[in-house]
Amino acid sequence: MDKHQETREQNHMLEDTELPTLEQMGNSEAEQLADHVAALRHQIEEANYQYYVEDNPTLTDAEYDQLMGELQRIEEEHPELQTPDSPTQRVGAGPVQDVAQHRHPVPMLSLANARNEEELLAWHRRAQNILPNATFAYVCELKIDGLAMALTYEKGRLTVGATRGDGLIGEDWTANVRTMRVIPQRLRGEQIPDRVEVRGEIYMSTRSFEKLNEEMKDSRLFANPRNAAAGSLRQKDSRITASRHLDFFGYQIGYMQGMDFTNQWEALQLIREWGFPVNPHIHLARTLDEVMDYCKKWEQERFNLPYEIDGVVIKISDLAQQQELGTVARDPRWAIAFKYPPTQVA
Structure with missing residues (x-):
């Protein structure tokens, strides 16, 4: 048998x-x-x-x-x-009246933009001026067009799922996040920290977006997959969220207690080991020319992806270098978004 x-x-x-x-x-x-x-x-x-x-x-x-x-x-x-x-509990529960706020223990910073190679070089020069003797490694990640989320796990169990909000205070949508089967309720693997915040992007594939708009029973269609993902997650009735096809890519550790990591590339491997999807197209670059080649490649190939992207996020990988570089206003000096021109709609 x-x-x-x-x-x-x-x-x-x-x-x-x-x-x-x-x-x-x-x-x-x-x-x-x-x-x-x-x-x-x-x-x-x-x-x-x-x-x-x-x-x-x-x-x-x-x-x-x-x-x-x-x-x-x-x-x-x-x-x-x-x-x-x-x-x-992933099927969702009845509607809630009020959405609780969640204060992020570590702010979810915004990113400065580079729209061409000259602006990317200027960002690199600023970092090199602060750390003139440093050699940088860069993690290149596709910039998924979705909704940024912070997922908190205590002793391996999901306890909070909150939106970015203004970077300091977001909205607590934990009940809705629990309906997403792509997000683990418990972390996998042998190395489980006491407490960790995994950040990532909730998104909707192009196919799911088109299907959702076909199924809408009124004229209030979603303008694009990003709006569809945000609107589907931010529902007061979690059963509606459960009925939508939302996906997730993990891309950062906001903070962690009980374990250490030394760089962004290592963080992505940990996130994958814990059971999260990590975008398969991440790339560790050793030179700025390699970074630029990656950006140019995906500007051409982005239309072949099953989801929308609006650029590439480049992060200096070393955590100690990140801390030395610090932030300016609400932008980290160690990361930048290389933005693509918006697609023209006929």
Whole structure:
């Protein structure tokens, strides 16, 4: 008997019997049920990770639905076993009246823009003037056109999902973020910090954007995928967010307690190990010519991507160099956005 068949038979057996309450159970029975719930959650989240992050489905839709249905039934009969990070909570809850504010422990800075090679060279000269003896490595990342988010994890569990807002105070949309299967409820891997903020971009693919506009029942169509992503996330009814096809790329560690990292490239590897999608086109450049080649390449190839970008973000990778360079106003001196000309709509 294969594993899927064995799971299906176990599910049918469970469906035929009404579960006793935890109070009616002995300690061993209660522990077994709790262990079974934990195993179901692990199977479902592993399937989510393989499907949404690795693009490697390990369960059929029917098998996935069967596991989810069993978990929902147990949690309905034993609400004391429900947890905020259960996969069942990804379907969304009823509407909220007010959206809480979230003060970012570390400000989410804006980026200065460079619109041509001369402005990129000027940015580099300013950094070199501050650190004249430094050799820089640069991390190049596609600038996804979406909604910046800060995701806080404590002991590996998602506790806050907040928008950038004005950089100092954002909006707390944790319940809506939990509906996104691409974002882990718990961090994966062996190295889990006590507390960490993972920053990234919530976006909507071009195909999902076009499909959403086709399905809109009134004339209030979204102007572009960025607006569609922001509007879909910032819904007072999280069930609406759950029905939209939102994606996410992690791109930065805002802060971290209980672990250390030394550069941006290492941060991206940690983010990937924790179970987040990281854009596959990131590039570590050793020279400014290499950076410029990357920018020119993606200006031509951006229309082949399944999502919209409006430029490239270049970051000096070394964390110690970042701290020495500091910020001016609300812009870090160690990063810049190389912006592409807007696309012309006929």
